[in-house]
Amino acid sequence: MIRLLINLVREWTGPAESHGSAGTDGGPTQAAAERNLLSIPARVLHFWVPDRGSWGFAMVVSILGCFGLLTVSGFALWLFYSPSVNSAWESVFFIENRVAFGHWIRGIHYLTSDVLIVLVIIYLIYQVLSHSYTRVGGLWFYLTLGLFGLILFSSLVGLLLPWDQQGYWSTRIRLDITSSLPVAGPVMAKILSGSEPLGHLSLTRSTVFHMGLVPPAIIFILLAMAGIHALDRKNRADAGRQPSSAALADILLRSGVVWMVTLLAIFLSGGLHMVLGGEENWGAPHLKGPADPASNYPIARPEWYFLWLFQSLKYFPGEMMIIGTAVIPGMLTLFILAMPIAGRHRWGHRANCTIGLFVLCVIAGLSLKAFLTDYWDEDYNIQRETAMMEGRRAVQLATDGIPPQGALAMLKQDPMTRGPELFAAHCASCHRYNGHDGQGLIPEDPQSAPDLFAFASVPWIEKLLQQSHFQSGRMFGGTEFREGEMAEFIEEDLSGLDDEDTTALTEVITALSAQAGLPYQTELDAESATEQMLATIASGREHLVYTFGCVDCHEFELPDEDATAPLLTGYGSKDWLTGFIANPAHPKFYGDSNDRMPAFLDESILTEEQIGLLADWIRQDWKFAPAPDIAGSWLKPDGN
Amino acid sequence: MESREKTDIGKSNGAGGPATRRKFFGATLLGTGVLGAAAAAFGGLITGLLQPLHRRQPAGADDTGTGAFLFVTRFENLPEDGTAMRFPVITDPVDAWTRYQSRSIGNVFLRRVKAGTEPVDRMDPSMVAAWNARCPHAGCTVNFRRQEMDFFCHCHESRFLADGSLPGERSHSPRPLDSLEVQIRGDGEIWIRFQQFQVGTPEKKPLT
Incomplete structure (x- = not known):
């Protein structure tokens, strides 16, 4: 073939270059030059060509x-x-x-x-x-x-x-x-x-x-x-x-x-x-x-051409490490340098080929081993995916312009990036985020506090106000509040409602969730809500105060010195959340009845900045945020 | 060189007189100039390349890593069950011409020792063990595994026991995790003398 x-190309380029050393022979080449346009590059090439067109x-x-x-x-x-x-x-x-x-x-x-x-x-x-x-x-x-x-x-x-x-x-x-x-x-x-x-x-x-x-x-x-x-x-x-x-x-x-x-x-x-x-x-x-x-x-990981050395380090533990880092690469270099010298002899050449082939096989084998170890390692793949997502996120944020402090500072202030880390490190030993620790892993400790995915959204509050969910491990089942006054209230006053009260409760939920001002619930925003929605919210507030009597325990809009349960004004808003994380035992929130949650700011576990990032993340208040996938979570109407 | 120049001068004297001599001096001057300039430029390049070998830390940069004690966290933040936790070491490091404000220069693992003993003396530095989170094997960052209660490095699978020491069976690291000096100040503030060490060697050699 x-x-x-x-042969075809030969036909096309005309007669082959004549023999003889480069540029010195005049006659035949000159003649060829007139016949063939390619002969100038041919003459140049002729000078370069090694003995055979190898x-x-x-x-x-x-x-x-x-x-x-x-x-x-x-x-x-x-x-x-x-x-x-x-x-x-x-x-x-x-x-x-x-x-x-x-x-x-x-x-x-x-x-x-x-x-x-x-x-x-x-x-x-x-x-x-x-x-x-x-x-x-x-x-x-x-x-x-x-x-x-x-x-x-x-x-x-x-x-x-x-x-x-x-x-x-x-x-x-x-x-x-x-x-x-x-x-x-x-x-x-x-x-x-x-x-x-x-x-x-x-x-x-x-x-x-x-x-x-x-x-x-x-x-x-x-x-x-x-x-x-x-x-x-x-x-x-x-x-x-x-x-x-x-x-x-x-x-x-x-x-x-x-x-x-x-x-x-x-x-x-x-x-x-x-x-x-x-x-x-x-x-x-x-x-x-x-x-x-x-x-x-x-x-x-090192680049592919060093993967074999990376792998070989695993075989030389402790003080033998130098064998992998210096001795083997050094010996290989010496061998390669000695090859042309040994190659002058027939047996030397054979030895070169044999040893060289052996070394190549070992290198290929080690590289393959290193690659496959990672390829099949689940942890590695999760971490790799995380790193790639972080890269994509950084690029996504950068499209909006990078602040003068640089991309790292930009990424450090991004709730979507920092939230999962902070949540996994500081919250996930009790709380969950859609069932995981924020980073997709299931923590070892059993869940003992509410799942905060889509916290304060309409579907989340709906779940909160259902007896079966309130007392389940997903919500307050693992806390002292399981048998608290709220549980009692839900059992006695919120079950077996007639149609009218059910509608009223739905309106309360809408009104309460509107307090959060969640970025993905723009339909509840005072500024973008429809007339009808505004009416629903207004009616919900009425019901919250008068029909259901939430203000008996909670403070809502009007100052209430006697409130024993968390503030409902701005419930789920950034101010509310940062205040709550800073100190849940503050009189505004649980006061003395706080269960186990630490005061993250007052006990200097987290900084104000970190708490702000956590709050923004829980509220999904970040740049280029897709709407949370409620339908794919336990918050879907029939989920549990 | 010198002697050859002398003989050259001698030759030119004999052969051609002042004109040749002028030519020769011109050539020498030009040659010396070119050579000198090249040497200076090359010397500059070499000095520049070797600069990291003798560069002094800028004034006030003592807090960038070696020597000074740095606040890391409070005693209460260490889990009571003896789990080691990773904390960033925050300071105002200088990088060439930039001084950063409150930026992490590395990570430490802190762990309550004598966990579970009562009463807890929050002022006793020996209650806290601290290690640089860098693996002494090749410089990756180790993780603490709660289930196994050990430190593990994902790069080359180095393993360390909960007290930072090497396990009995073979470990990839030539030495235990690099422990750091602890001070407890005020009301349970943990301060660490943060240092980096040469990785890959059996002896623990601080980097300066």
Whole structure:
């Protein structure tokens, strides 16, 4: 098949390049030039072509192509990137969401770097297998290795630049491991990190490494390779060994094939992130939340090419850790460096191939093990999903404009993000939120206080006022109020109501819920409610005071010194909730009859800011809030 | 270098007279200038690169992590059953040119020791155990598992007992959790001397 293609292209490009060293032979090439438009590139290429139109050369062409793609897309990104703690994440957000084709440019940049690493690895393996790694005394191989090292370094440094949780934590751990290496470890870690703890200076430094120092170094290596190549050819020509040049068709075709495969790989690796990584769009992985050094990011994992080292750390516990961090990588490096030397001998070459294959298998096995361990780990997947949601949330909030303090501060003030954490940590040992702890987990302690999902909404108050629900574990079943005056009142005065009173009760519930001013019950808002609704609310207030006599125990609108039960004025509003959480035993609320709930502010368990965030979260009062899913919760009319 | 210059001068003297000499001095001057400028620029780059090795903390930045005691929480907030709880360490850290206000610089785990004993002496620092929440293995953050009553790190599955020590069987960490100094001030305020330590080494070495 390929042979056929080669023949076809050969037909098309005309006669193959004649033999002889580059540029020196005049006659036949000149003649060809007049016949064939392709002969100028042909002459240029002819100079470059190694002895045969090999796949190796085609790979070099693709490596150059990738480098070109990275340079162009990199410059495009650089136009918008701003390296500082308060602007790195923010500028990458801007690139992704506000710059024309920004998402695609960043995607190409990110994915190309991954594919380039694979490509260089394959090229190195190819050199070993084709026994060309001894070429020019191994120099060619060493230069390729240098290229590989630089690309790897640049890629690792580049990961920090978005300053999101993933980049921050993988860098944090990588630097920690570096600093634990013997001899030069601590010094290297300091030079790489720029400041400790990581901050502004780490970003400025990484920017210089990534954009300023590495690209020229790569160009320098590529030039060196070109120089060596030219010298090598000349030497061979001088020695009378005529290099058998390949047909131009061969070169073009093979280069074209490899380049197409490379492009396809770049395209497909984006798809791989979608299939295995749960990404929604093709491109670089979605930004995680802005880096938060104080957070707990249990899903920090190294990049795929270091996954095997990460996995191997698990096998070297305690003081043997250095085997995984220094000895194994060191030995592997030494082995690779020694390969071209050993490869000069027949048995050395065989040993290289055997050991190399073995090492590759081990690396592949360890990587797979690390990947599958996480893939099947339920905890890991939940935490990963949380991290991804946080990232999406940060981006969602950022679309509204990021405050000057930066995205992290923005996220820290977001009730939707902070509420679940605070609720799980401080409330969920007694309360629940739609049956869970706010973060989706079921706490170990049994529920002993009301479920606060959609607290003070119409369906929530409906449930509260039903005997079976009031005394159930979902509400006050686990508290002293189970047998309290309210329970008595519900049993005696709210059961077996006639139609008229049932309507009246419904109106009371509506009126009471209107006190909360919940953002998702706009139909009850004084400003947006219909005439009919306003009438219902007004009537409900009447019934609350006169028909049902709630004010016998509760204070409502008029000051009431003798009230023994919680205030109903503004029930469920932010003021009410923050006051209640601050001190439920305040005379306005439960007073002396408070059960076990601590005074979160007065006992300085939570700060005012935290209580405000909790209150906003319980009220679902946050930006871009979807309406709570009542129908999917226990608050649905027939739920329990 | 010098000696070669001298012989060069000698040669030019012999060969060409003042014109050649002027040319030579010009070339030397230009060469020295270019070399000097390059050396200065390169020296600047190297100094810049190595700056983190000798950078001093800015004045007043003592509270960013090492040395000073920082208020963390109150004694009452520690669960009575001896469960360890994670608390952020809040201070006003400086990052290069930015001074943050009340920002967390890390996490500590606090735990009541001698849990369940009566009476509780809220002023006795030995009633409280404190650890840096960073895993001494590779620097991830450990979690406290209430069911197992142990610390667990999700990164490499390091495990520590409730008192921070290494379990009898193999653990991934080369040393126990990094304990921190505790002071109790006022009416049960817990103050911690917050420090970061070199991870991945058997010995507990504070980072400065």
